[in-house]
Amino acid sequence: MAQEKGTAVPVLLSKAELLKQGAEARVYRAEFLGKPAIVKERFPKRYRHPVLDEKLTHRRTVQEVRSILRCRKAGISAPVVYFVDYTSHCIFLEEIVGSSTVRDHIASTQQSCKDQELERLAQQMGQILARMHDEDVIHGDLTTSNMLLRRGTEDEESDLVLIDFGLSYISALPEDKGVDLYVLEKAFLSTHPNTEALFQKLLKSYTASSKKSSAVIKKLDEVRLRGRKRSMVG
Amino acid sequence: MHLTQELELFPEHRVTLLLFKEVKNAAELRKSAMEGKINGALINPTMLVDPFQVLVAANKAVHLQKIEKMKTRNLYSEIIFNLSPTNNISEAFKRFGISDGDDSVMVVVVHNKDESQLLTDIVAKVDGQQVSVEDISSMSDSAKIKKLYKVTPQEEKCGTLLDAVVCRMATKDVL
Numbered sequence: 001m002a003q004e005k006g007t008a009v010p011v012l013l014s015k016a017e018l019l020k021q022g023a024e025a026r027v028y029r030a031e032f033l034g035k036p037a038i039v040k041e042r043f044p045k046r047y048r049h050p051v052l053d054e055k056l057t058h059r060r061t062v063q064e065v066r067s068i069l070r071c072r073k074a075g076i077s078a079p080v081v082y083f084v085d086y087t088s089h090c091i092f093l094e095e096i097v098g099s100s101t102v103r104d105h106i107a108s109t110q111q112s113c114k115d116q117e118l119e120r121l122a123q124q125m126g127q128i129l130a131r132m133h134d135e136d137v138i139h140g141d142l143t144t145s146n147m148l149l150r151r152g153t154e155d156e157e158s159d160l161v162l163i164d165f166g167l168s169y170i171s172a173l174p175e176d177k178g179v180d181l182y183v184l185e186k187a188f189l190s191t192h193p194n195t196e197a198l199f200q201k202l203l204k205s206y207t208a209s210s211k212k213s214s215a216v217i218k219k220l221d222e223v224r225l226r227g228r229k230r231s232m233v234g
Numbered sequence: 235m236h237l238t239q240e241l242e243l244f245p246e247h248r249v250t251l252l253l254f255k256e257v258k259n260a261a262e263l264r265k266s267a268m269e270g271k272i273n274g275a276l277i278n279p280t281m282l283v284d285p286f287q288v289l290v291a292a293n294k295a296v297h298l299q300k301i302e303k304m305k306t307r308n309l310y311s312e313i314i315f316n317l318s319p320t321n322n323i324s325e326a327f328k329r330f331g332i333s334d335g336d337d338s339v340m341v342v343v344v345h346n347k348d349e350s351q352l353l354t355d356i357v358a359k360v361d362g363q364q365v366s367v368e369d370i371s372s373m374s375d376s377a378k379i380k381k382l383y384k385v386t387p388q389e390e391k392c393g394t395l396l397d398a399v400v401c402r403m404a405t406k407d408v409l
């Protein structure tokens with residue numbers, strides 16, 4: 001069994017299929033114990049101090065797996081964690097096979113003018129985010145690329161899967177939840193043109209589903225106002 | 235009957251699972267294992283949902299051995315420890331190791347491509363009937379498993395019991 005010491009993950013990844021090269025992470029497709037898997041590798045950022053960088057990268061990896069577990073325990077779909085290597089900062093996740101990002105799905109559905117389908121999706125997004133916030137999970141990077149749509153299941157709610165929890169944290173503060181929604185709103189409206197009404201549907205569904213929504217929506221309104229003022233000055 | 239899986243991360247390694255029922259020499263097997271005379275981990279099948287659960291534990295054990303971060307004495311005790319949802323070692327052995335009175339046992343062997351002799355040796359040592367590894371589901375006690383891993387009914391809505399178990403095993407170091 002001649003193999004050098006240290007983690008074997010980088011060797012595996014050098015032969016794996018690269019799906020996405022991001023600013024913080026690379027996402028690969030690979031097999032894990034015979035099952036289709038996704039490997040998310042957080043690599044060092046050269047401009048950061050190495051010790052600080054190591055700490056931050058480690059923290060993101062830990063936050064990601066913790067929040068996934070917390071969501072799943074509450075019945076909110078997120079990929080199963082198969083294996084974590086804290087030395088190379090890699091997470092092996094269940095691949096949601098045949099899924100597409102909500103971003104791609106909205107773009108293609110908009111083209112074919114299936115408004116009802118989009119409204120149903122917005123409703124589901126509102127519901128799943130309400131449940132996530134009721135568990136005090138703040139996602140930290142809500143975009144339509146960080147939600148997957150499982151294909152084939154007719155089962156209403158469970159076909160949305162949340163991913164990319166690296167910036168997530170636990171908080172019960174309405175302000176944090178409001179900012180989380182604000183980040184999504186910004187991303188949503190800039191990625192998907194002419195969707196103001198659709199996003200309102202999402203918020204309406206969020207409001208109806210969350211037990212603590214009124215304080216959150218109030219904060220969202222405040223944050224919007226602040227954002228506008230800031231952009232007027234800057 | 236047995237199941238052999240290559241570890242993608244460690245291509246020179248294989249993990250083989252063997253399952254036995256009507257075992258009559260559990261006490262003797264346990265003693266041999268403690269003396270290091272059995273090249274394998276002996277596991278009580280009641281707490282196992284699926285072979286994949288054991289493969290996940292074995293992969294993690296080999297990884298931790300390579301990076302020299304094992305929490306227990308050797309690879310086989312580490313596999314047993316990795317199955318447990320907690321970081322308490324003696325608790326892990328109590329729940330997942332075999333006891334003298336057990337009548338079924340799962341044996342986990344980590345080996346090279348060409349070490350089939352190891353498997354023959356194991357089969358010879360167990361006084362019991364070898365059955366297909368897939369039969370594990372009929373031996374497991376899902377009520378006990380849910381209790382030990384603290385799996386809630388809502389969690390089972392977004393995945394299987396196996397998903398819930400594997401997720402806890404994989405993340406227990408940072409909980």
Ligand SMILES: Nc1ncnc2c1ncn2[C@@H]1O[C@H](COP(=O)(O)OP(=O)(O)OP(=O)(O)O)[C@@H](O)[C@H]1O
Pocket residue numbers: 019020021022023024025026027038040079093094095096097099101141145146148163164165166
């Ligand atoms: N479990 C999964 N199953 C299927 N596809 C996935 C899965 N995880 C990620 N993907 C795909 O990979 C893409 C990137 O994944 P992710 O959002 O986790 O990384 P990232 O955006 O690069 O991370 P970061 O925002 O931290 O830099 C997703 O948009 C999705 O298309």
Ligand SMILES: [Mg+2]
Pocket residue numbers: 145146164
């Ligand atoms: Mg992303």
